[in-house]
Amino acid sequence: MGQRLSGILFDKDGTLIDFDRTWGPAAHAVMTTLADGDRARFDDLVRVSHYVEAERRFLPTSPLLAGASSVYGPLWAAALGRPAGPVLYAEMDRLFREAALRSLHPIGAPAVLAANLRAAGYTLGIATNDAEASARAQADRLGLSPHLGFVAGYDTGHGAKPGPGMVLAFAEHVGVAPGRIALVGDTTADTGAARSAGAVAIVVLSGPMGTDARDAMRPHADHLIDSIHDLPALLAAIDG
Template identity: 35%
Template sequence: MDLRNVKALLFDKDGTLFDFAATWEPWAEAFLLRVCEGDRGLAARVGADIGFDLATRRFAPDSIAIAGTPQQVVDALVPHFPDRLPADLLDIINAEASAAPQREAVPLRPFLQGLRDRGLRLGVATNDAEHPARAHLLAAGVVDMFDFIAGFDSGHGGKPSPGQLHAFAAHVNLPAASVAMIGDSVHDLEAARVAGMLRVAVLTGPATAEDLAPYADLVLPDIGHLAQRLA
């Protein structure tokens, strides 16, 4: 499959533009220790409920933190912290997310500039909150590369619902069929299917090719392999 008729690309953020493990495993440890006030025993128990093993610093494949929204993580945490408001937990999640280290899946600035030079419209649709998403893109020096940036809290919902994808297509005034959604999770690909977009999976997140292939039109090792498909 090639992408020669594609006029716009919509990227997931974590596991797609940025390597998932390098970003979110340090975030999970920092967040859990902060919210548990340094109590590693409690942090390990809380981590287990969101699919994170504190001892190994690894996420379980079905962790709510991989493809879910911060609000869904909060919902899983609330029973452990009856004296904390859910909004306070969400604030801590977003604060730690904004400070999380980022490892680019490929050197992003030249990669994205190359896409823009082809006349492609670019967007980001993430289940992260919009503020930390913008902070990550700003820190990478690429926030200006995108025509559209949406988080789960931007008013379009979160994936696998297609609201963010519909909003991007409308924003760039293109039919969904001329847009490709690039992501590392089934949530990304399911949102693309419902929206009527091409589905491109990348393997820079926790999911394997075997996990993603049934839901994708194309599976690539990383976003850097898009260029040859767009030729």
């Protein structure tokens, strides 16, 4: 009997990479650049981002935790006194892509895990509300790209999570029904995308809220694990 699951689709931030250690410093750098020496504008960016400047981290209520730049972009546009729209969002995406590569911090050894999963017969992909160019740059830096058959960002054309578009596109890429796909992520945007597509929702507790998210995420998850490195044992149990 073949594997019940054929494809594993990973969220990126909080799942493959450490959210606060990567995006905390990156956000500070981007806000500093965009504020251009105007402390009041910088403080407004901090406020609307629910960002703790002294600790270089986001509060669990931050719109940046799971939202694309098109989602929190209007908040930043208002703080900066600039027009909201694609021009600003493209600038934000570029600045974040460059800054996050400087502070990129993986969770464990995702490339080793990916190599093992691919050797076991799974098709792998990334579905993120980050921009696709940023996701691909980070995947290259982490050594993940050779193991990925699919990378989608909010701007790829499949829509953003929690919509089902990325998951359905990945299922089509793999050539199986969505029920044979698992989406692994740390937020309700991930579980919402999985559930709305008819895929398996696997929650990892490696996001910004850590194990404190266990009770909150349990109702949204088909399976719940501490990190991606617990995935092989879970997949063995699922497929068994």
